[in-house]
Structures are given as structure tokens and as C-alpha cells.
Amino acid sequence: MQTEPTIIGFLCNWCSYAAADLAGNSKLEVPGNLTTIRVMCSSRVDPVFILNAYFQGADGVLVAGCHPGDCHYQTGNYYARRRLALLIKILQTFDIEPKRLRLSWISASEGQRFSEITQEFAKFIKEAGPNPLKKKPFFE
């Protein structure tokens, strides 16, 4: 059985992905089980992508974008925030672990912060245990 959790990170090209890059260049620690997916804007993330990650075995999903007001496309991250608010509500209605989803604002200069947030999130997910969605029952 797998012991290390899987975390998927949707990082916005202009801020958070650059922050991840900076964290790497600065030789800061970033959890090894974080799989990053670069998107052009956090609003590119359809909530269905996140759901798909859950169903395919991700234990946690991080969506990261520019700080509100700093979006490269002016307003993209505000839309992203609304979409995630909707997703969280739907997950709550079904009682399927909205805590495994995190939205963070990380700007391009915040390599240190990227390292901290991802490590803290990885720790949190490890403590929370494997994602129950992954264990879709075959026989009850």
C-alpha cells in the first residue's frame, strides 16, 4: 500500500509557478509528493479537474494563483475563488471532504511562502490519511 500521499498543485503561470521556480532556485524544501500542473491562470481550473484528481487518487489538491488584485489577467483569480466556493459547497452537501482542497494566493516573489504552504499542506494531508474517494467500494 502507498504510504506517502499524492498532492496535485494547480499553479498559475504568472505567480505561483514562478514562486515554485524561485523556491527551487533558492534551494528551499518543497514536498516531493507534490505534482504540479501549470495553468495559465487559476481561473483555468474547472472544478471538474479537481474532482477528477480526487477520483483518480489524489489525496489533496492545491490551487494557487496571484493575490487578489494582482492577476495577470486583471480579474481571473476572483472568478477562480467563486468557482472553488461553489465546489466546496457541493462537496459539503455530499459530505466528501472539502478540507482536502486548498486555495492559496502566492505571488512570484514568495518562494519562501510557497515552500512553507506546500510543506504545511503535505503534513496536513498526511495526518488526514488517504482520501476516502480513492477507495470507491467495489464490494461493500
Added chain:
Amino acid sequence: MKALKLSQSPDNAIGSLLKYLFEQNKISAAFVLCKNNSRDYFYGLITDKNLLEKITPTTPIMPSSAGKMLSKLTMLEPLTSPIAVVLRPCEMRAFYELIKLEQARPDNILFISFTCKGVISIKESKDGFEEKIEAYQKNPATELTLPGLRQCCQICENFVPENADIILPLIEKNDLNNTTFLIKTEKAEDFVQGFEAETVEEELNDTEISKIKEKRARKKAEVFANITPDKLGMKGLIDIFGRCLNCHACGRACPICYCNLCYFDSADSEVGPKAYEAETETKGAYRLPANTIFYHIGRMIHISLSCIGCGMCTDVCPVSIPVGTIFTRVAESAQEVFKYIPGRNIEEKIPILTFKINEFEEIGEE
């Protein structure tokens, strides 16, 4: 408001009004529910006034959502000449949502609608349907136990077509020999000018409406009591959607689900070795058809804000999953987050197509 009174059945009265509009060249076509025989009902765009005898707008059946059908007519280009449309309140709300989603255009349409008692499931339109309709017409609207009445209709509280130009108060009266047209807008007044009928002053009967609303709200609470988070979870979802065939008929019938190239029909959601190997490794088995629950929750994410609770999805489900009831429940909680009521106001934007600067600050980590 101004009202016109006719001593005819609702279907005939609507027929006479449409005939008058045709004769005066005020409309070029009428979009209305038609009947071929007791098993064959459909929405038709009629341009020949002699075919108006085939219409049956108040028959309690919804062969497809008129909102969706109208969007098919108006998606590419707006209508060039005026048409009259007779549809149910939920279909009108669906049409409004499709306009907001840029899948339809409202130009040149005269909306005629009526307070709605609900419709009987499509599956019932076989031999013996006439008797069901008769029982339906005799029953008062507060009676929710009619055989075949859609569950979504039993719990629907939005049965008054607020935005229609002409409203027929049918369910408060339940009178099959007299019909009243409430002329709600100036546009409608222009259209009906010169139409021979008794002119009276009349409003919607609010006491009767709130009585029906209350009854349905009680029923809704009863139904929703079984769809709570603690009863769902993954296990509950498998109980409900376990027998899903993945036929996607609910999406096809849904007026809001409009994408021609649906993500869930695309090659992206095909099952490859990667997908099943990952699961067989941990569980020793893989359940097929795959991605059924993913499809339903995915669809909820996409449409729940615009879901108008018509119940088409339940109606077309070949394995009788109460899709519409679950969707209505989820939609209610999702719409509550944004204080949004679909189809209420054409100017109001769908919440995920707009934003406010200072909101949901608890979701994004600063």
C-alpha cells in the same frame, strides 16, 4: 392588472388568441405543445393557423424542455419576426438561463405561460394516459399524490411564471370552462388589442398561491430530509447512482446542459490502462461502467447554479434514478451561497460569470 375573460377551456382560449394574432399578422408563428395522438406529444413551431386545432398547451406533459427547444431556434440568430410561445414556468426560467449562457436570444418573443400544476412523467404517455389526464384536471393543485406526477413538480415552489407577458391563472381556479388572460406587460397589451373578450380587472390569487406553495414546501422538506450530507457521502452516492448506465440521457434532456462537446463524452474521460491499473492494484477489481458518479457530480458543478428543477433528467432516466430530486437539493444549497435564483431576472448574471472584490475571503489563503 388588465385581464381578458373567455368562456372557453384554456386550450381553446389559447387557440382563439393565437388565431386572432395570426389573422392580424401580429405573429408569424406560434411555438406550442402539439398532440398527434395520445402517445405522441411534441413541441411545434406552427405557421399555418389551420393547424392550431392540433395544439394542446395545457396537457400535463413535457416531451422535452421548451426552453431548450427554443434555444435551438434562436441560438444562431435572433428571430426576425414576432412569434408567440406557450410554455410552462420552469421552461421559461430555463430559457432565461440559456439567454444568460448565450445559447438563446429573447428578441421577438411573446411569452404566454400559466400557473403550473406539474406534469405527468413522459413514461406514462401510453395507453390509459387520457384517464390520467382527466384525474389530473379534476384534482385541485394542493393534491400531490396524483399517479405519475413528477416528483420535481410535487416539490416545486416556482410555479408562477413571473416574467411572462400573458399569464393564465389555471391552478388557483381549476375551471375548465372559463379562461382568464392576465395581461402583464405593455408589449402584451399591444398584441391583444382588438381581441374580442370581456375585459376585467384581475390579479393573481395570492392567498391560493401561498396555500399551494406551503403544501409543496412541506413535501419538499419531507423529500429532502432523506438527502442530507450525513446520509450521502460516497456510500450514499453509490446507493443512489450505483445502477447508472452512463448513458448521459439526463444531460441530453437537461435544458441547461448545452455543450455539444461535453467533457464527459470526450476521449479525455475514456478509461485507459492507466486508470484501471491504478485501481486494480489497490482493490483487485475495477467497476464498470466507470466514472458514473464523477459524471453526476461533475454535472452538478457545471449546472447546479442554473438548475431550475424541471425534472426532465428523472423523467428520461432508463433505470429510474431520482436524478432531478438530488440535483434540486444540491442546486438549492449552491444557489443559496450566492443568493441566486435562476430564471428570475434576465439582467442578473450567473454567479460564476461575475464576482465581487471582497467576498469568500476565508477560502483563499492570504
